[in-house]
Amino acid sequence: MTEEQVLLSDRSDGVLTLTLNRPEALNAFSRKLLDAFAQAVEEANFDPESRVVIVTGARGDKASFSTGADLKERATMSDDEVRRFIFKIRNTFTALENLRKPVIAAINGFAFGGGLELALACDIRIAAAGVQMGLTETSLAIIPGAGGTQRLPRIVGIAKAKELIYTAKRISAEEALAIGLVNQVVPADQLMEAARSLALAICENGPIAIQQAKFALSKGIDAPLGVGLEIESNAYWLCIPTEDRQEGLRAFREKRKPRYQGR
DSSP, X not given: OXXXXXXXXXXXXXXXXXXXXXXXXXXXXXXXXXXXXXXXXXXXXXXXXXXXXXXXXXXXXSOEEXXXXXXXXXXXXXXXHHHHHHHHHHHHHHHHHTOXXXXXXEEOSEEETHHHHHHHTSSEEEEETTOEEEOOGGGGTOOOOSSHHHHHHHHHOHHHHHHHHHHTOXXXXXXXXXXXXXXXXXXXXXXXXXXXXXXXXXXTSOHHHHHHHHHHHHHHTTSOHHHHHHHHXXXXXXXXXXXXXXHXXXXXXXXXXXXXXXX
């Protein structure tokens, strides 16, 4: 497969959908897919036409979001090549997390190892009913290496994260919902509709405000309250001189929907 084939990209109505397209390998990350995904994330960050990103996996014989690293390819790598791969996938997922626009994971099937770590780097996670997920690396005598040990406890709490990582447990979408790992669980045939509906709802709001809200939330959560409030204040100040803020006030006075331009 070429890089163009292993990752599909579609943009409409301000929503960019990135589809991991290695269904024969359960959408596992090969070096080609990782390179293509890293490039797509970089481009998305500076694409003014994309306001929200959805990440999902192509459907094959078995539904899979991603099962993480391609272990068949991994078996051919030297220790140094493994280190380089881990370094790149960790940095790529961090770049996804730091995108200036919201990212929604549409978890359509298996999300194991690096696949779940990919979802953890997204802002919002929607899962199809019945799918299985887990950080399963310790069953292979390694640990999560693409951010899982850091992002999972920040989402579900340290005690639950330790349980899931130490046991390499696979859990259902429904259990993931119960522990706060995913935001929604929907029937499989409604997954992309639900993800896109949420994305379009976000797109209705001021894009600069969304960017600054994401920055304040993401950077303030681990800071002391006083520092977090300063982050919020600085993010708010950036919204004040924008054309969009004035458009929001005009639309409110005129009782119509605002037309935000990201300026």
